[in-house]
Amino acid sequence: VEDAGYSPAADGDAAVDFVYQNSVGVRREWKAAHEGAGVWNQLSGMSCMEDKACLAQVQRRMSVPVLRSEVVAGDAFRDWCEAEGVATGELVWMVKDSSANGGADMWVMGAQNVAEVCAQVVADRTYVCQQYVSQPALWKGRKYHLRSFAVITADLQCFLHDTMFLIPAAQQYTLDPASLGNTHVHLTNAAINKHDPEFPGLIPVQLMEQN
Secondary structure (H helix, E strand, O other): OOOOOOOHHHHOOOOOOEEEOOOOOOOHHHHHHOOOOOEEEOOOOHHHHHOHHHHHHHHHOOOOOOOOEEEEEHHHHHHHHHHHOOOOOOOOEEEEEOOOOOOOOEEEEOOOOHHHHHHHOOOOOEEEEEEOOOOOOOEOOEOEEEEOOEEEOOOOOEEEOOEEEEEEOOOOOOOOHHHOOOHHHHOOOHHHHOOOOOOOOOEEEEOOOOO
């Protein structure tokens, strides 16, 4: 709902049978607009999955090699950057507000723009700082992520739809220091890129060939 930029007002008074909520908070106008919906679906415990700090803690327990992920309080963020030597080092970090969605409050941070990022961090928020993947897989020169659709039943059977979407960044990937502040290069959220005229859109990908 939220990621798609949905607005009940845009749909007029059309009746809705099913609402799937993919964010923790529910806007009152959405709830009021769809009081007659037959199903309002939200996964139990979804707040854990939406909180990037929780996911970072899970990642740190994984028994496979992963790049560093650190959970940093907003009021300690500047001190963390100084302790890590971000202003003088070569590492690049992806910084995310742990509770934000839709590509909001995300920065690619390095020595060139650490002061700018620190100025935007809010003291009472929590942030996840992840070592940036400097050589990502690319699609036609762009970063991308894949969105798949699955159903998991109560007995833990998993059914994966045979079509997924490849969602690319709008602009060609580069790690040139001057590009670190360009979200259309480094972020693949459709909500961020959809207004860029170079955005290719969501690309359907077939997982399995039909016999």
